[in-house]
Amino acid sequence: MLDLRRNKRLPFFIVVFIAPGALIYSLFMILPLLDSLRLSFFTTSQDNRELWNGLGNYARLFSDSDWAPRFWGALRNNFVFFSIHMLVQNPIGLLLAALLVGKGRARGVYRTLLFLPTVLSVVIIGFIWQLILSPLWGVAPGMLKAVGLGSLFRPWLGLSQTALITVSLISVWQFIGIPMILLYTALIGIPDDLVEAAVVDGCSPWNIFWRIKFPLVLPTLGVVAVLTFVANFNAFDLIYTMKGALAGPDFSSDIMGTLFYRSFFGQQLQLGNPTMGATVAAMMFLIIAAGVLAYLFLWQRRVQSYQL
Amino acid sequence: MRTTGFARRLREASDFAILSFFALLALFPIWMILTNSFKARKFIFGAPFSFPDSETFSLIGYQTVLSRSNLPQNFSNSLIVTVSSLAMILLLGSMAAYALSEYRFKGNAFIGFYLAIGIMIPIRLGTVGILRLMSALGLVNHLAGLVLIYIAQGLPMTVFILSNFMSQVPDELKQAARIDGASEYRIYRLVMPLVRPALGAIGIFTMIPIWNDLWFPLIVAPSGRTATVTLGVQQFLGQFVSDWNAVLSSLSMAMVPVILLYLLFSRQMIRSITAGAIKS
Numbered sequence: 001m002l003d004l005r006r007n008k009r010l011p012f013f014i015v016v017f018i019a020p021g022a023l024i025y026s027l028f029m030i031l032p033l034l035d036s037l038r039l040s041f042f043t044t045s046q047d048n049r050e051l052w053n054g055l056g057n058y059a060r061l062f063s064d065s066d067w068a069p070r071f072w073g074a075l076r077n078n079f080v081f082f083s084i085h086m087l088v089q090n091p092i093g094l095l096l097a098a099l100l101v102g103k104g105r106a107r108g109v110y111r112t113l114l115f116l117p118t119v120l121s122v123v124i125i126g127f128i129w130q131l132i133l134s135p136l137w138g139v140a141p142g143m144l145k146a147v148g149l150g151s152l153f154r155p156w157l158g159l160s161q162t163a164l165i166t167v168s169l170i171s172v173w174q175f176i177g178i179p180m181i182l183l184y185t186a187l188i189g190i191p192d193d194l195v196e197a198a199v200v201d202g203c204s205p206w207n208i209f210w211r212i213k214f215p216l217v218l219p220t221l222g223v224v225a226v227l228t229f230v231a232n233f234n235a236f237d238l239i240y241t242m243k244g245a246l247a248g249p250d251f252s253s254d255i256m257g258t259l260f261y262r263s264f265f266g267q268q269l270q271l272g273n274p275t276m277g278a279t280v281a282a283m284m285f286l287i288i289a290a291g292v293l294a295y296l297f298l299w300q301r302r303v304q305s306y307q308l
Numbered sequence: 309m310r311t312t313g314f315a316r317r318l319r320e321a322s323d324f325a326i327l328s329f330f331a332l333l334a335l336f337p338i339w340m341i342l343t344n345s346f347k348a349r350k351f352i353f354g355a356p357f358s359f360p361d362s363e364t365f366s367l368i369g370y371q372t373v374l375s376r377s378n379l380p381q382n383f384s385n386s387l388i389v390t391v392s393s394l395a396m397i398l399l400l401g402s403m404a405a406y407a408l409s410e411y412r413f414k415g416n417a418f419i420g421f422y423l424a425i426g427i428m429i430p431i432r433l434g435t436v437g438i439l440r441l442m443s444a445l446g447l448v449n450h451l452a453g454l455v456l457i458y459i460a461q462g463l464p465m466t467v468f469i470l471s472n473f474m475s476q477v478p479d480e481l482k483q484a485a486r487i488d489g490a491s492e493y494r495i496y497r498l499v500m501p502l503v504r505p506a507l508g509a510i511g512i513f514t515m516i517p518i519w520n521d522l523w524f525p526l527i528v529a530p531s532g533r534t535a536t537v538t539l540g541v542q543q544f545l546g547q548f549v550s551d552w553n554a555v556l557s558s559l560s561m562a563m564v565p566v567i568l569l570y571l572l573f574s575r576q577m578i579r580s581i582t583a584g585a586i587k588s
Contacts (some may be wrong), residue, residue: 001409001411001412001475001479002411002412002482004408004411004412004413005412005413005414007413007416010413010414010415011411011413011492013407013492013493014407014411016403016493017403017406017407017496018403018404018407018408019402020400020403020418021400021401021402021403021423021463021467022419022422022423024396024456024459024460024463025423025426025459025460025463025464027441027456027460028431028438028441028456028459028460029434029460029461029549030422030425031411031437031441032434032435032436032437032440032441033429033431033433033434033437034435034437035437035440035441036432036433036434036435036436036437038393039436039437049315061476066328066479080317095326096326096327096330099323099326099327100327102323106416107327108575110328110331112332112571112574112575112578113331113334113576114327114330116334116338116567116570117338117575118336119512119516119520119566119567119570120338120520120563120567121520121537121541121562121566122521122522122564123518123522123537123538123541123542123545123561124541124562126380127545127559128337128338128340128341128559129337131340131555131556132337132340132581137352137353137356137552138353139340139356139357139358142356142357144548146401151565154477154527160430164557173333173334177333181578181581181583185581187527188582189582190481194351201587205319215370226428230428230429230430234432234433236432236522236523237522237523239477240522241522260435263437264408264435265465265527274436274440277435277436278436280435281434281435281436282433284433285429285433288428288430288433289429290502292428293431306548
């Protein structure tokens with residue numbers, strides 16, 4: 001690194017290097033975000049003027065009889081959606097990562113195949129699973145029948161008790177590659193001599209994993225958790241593709257992303273409402289920011305001490 | 309050594325059994341779509357698990373897609389958007405990453421933090437503001453609007469990945485160039501080829517999300533003329549939902565290019581993520 005702190009003025013080439021990117025980023029990411037947050041404190045009048053509304057939109061979102069059930073429902077569903085990812089996606093991702101570490105070409109092939117669904121568009125994945133689970137096509141019932149469990153089949157996507165869980169598991173199926181690859185890179189980054197020393201001491205593979213490797217990948221698990229949190233509270237595409245903007249049946253698969261879309265653009269008879277849309281987005285922002293800050297200040301600090 | 313050869317082989321076998329189970333789970337749905345897209349309707353339902361043969365083979369779905377959909381145009385839209393966004397992201401991102409990793413100056417940490425906001429806070433949350441801005445600039449239903457949004461979306465992650473790689477470039481090289489009288493711009497161009505291994509990681513974390521995005525095409529550029537593949541397929545599927553041949557064929561056509569590209573670059577992608585991770 002070249003130390004330029006003693007220069008009185010910022011050298012011109014630094015401006016040339018940073019300004020173009022920073023400008024586009026500020027103009028199309030930061031300013032619209034601030035503008036959205038600002039709009040959540042306004043309403044629009046009949047003639048499209050902005051009127052200051054204080055916390056009125058938020059009060060409406062939390063307690064109005066039209067908005068509150070949708071908001072609290074979407075928030076609850078979003079936590080269910082997130083919990084399923086944490087309980088299913090990330091543990092299996094860790095298992096697969098642990099199994100992928102080792103020698104041999106075969107492991108490379110598995111790594112490539114297991115990551116494949118992650119690179120496909122959510123729209124494609126959503127439709128594929130809609131077809132596979134469709135009672136019309138009969139692939140899922142046929143397979144269950146083949147193993148003698150035919151009576152267990154239900155149109156899972158169409159029932160309000162199971163739609164959310166089904167959609168969550170499909171999302172897990174698609175994105176399992178992300179925790180897998182991140183944890184895999186963390187695992188192969190562990191120095192060989194550490195593991196070898198444990199082997200010489202007669203440690204079992206099970207103990208080596210849990211006593212040595214697992215504590216060393218804890219920081220990465222934290223990253224995985226926060227990435228999952230951000231992605232889940234920002235999710236939209238899969239549910240929009242499989243269940244439409246109304247996130248049926250009876251809003252049972254509605255999450256913050258679909259609520260945001262409906263509030264902003266409207267649905268069926270209800271007109272879109274940009275300021276209420278901005279309010280839902282502001283709530284998503286607060287939730288995501290709270291998750292990120294909790295990670296940075298609570299988790300990351302505590303886990304640093306484990307590092308070598 | 310306590311583990312005997314037999315125990316080790318048993319463990320290997322169980323490892324591969326688990327991996328195979330999950331690999332099958334990952335590939336089976338994709339396989340079902342691809343194989344059935346080449347069958348006549350009767351056999352999609354009558355024999356979904358069999359591989360298409362001379363009796364069941366049919367291209368009717370692909371014919372419907374090619375004659376009734378906008379898929380070729382959608383592909384070219386996606387290609388234009390993804391390639392131009394990526395080119396701009398790489399250029400602007402590498403410049404910023406170079407300045408942030410190479411020079412210690414007042415404000416360095418602040419700018420680094422400011423750019424990192426975009427890694428954690430999704431750009432989607434500013435959609436209301438983005439749509440207002442796009443209408444003000446007259447960029448609704450223009451591919452250029454999408455490109456600008458994607459540059460802003462992709463820059464933070466790219467700067468982060470590239471700074472990681474750039475700080476690994478040995479100092480001696482740059483100092484030698486400085487002594488030879490090279491300008492800072494010249495040194496940037498000298499460093500660029502050395503961080504080529506980062507391209508794989510950028511491909512996964514920046515390019516694929518752009519290609520696959522549904523949200524911004526749906527909101528900022530929904531017109532038939534500007535629809536990207538993801539949006540085009542979504543709309544086509546909505547209209548042809550009961551034409552199973554067309555549905556399976558359009559899904560296959562949207563999937564195959566991405567799968568091929570991925571298989572081509574997967575090794576480099578993994579290697580580049582790994583290279584960045586080990587260091588940091």
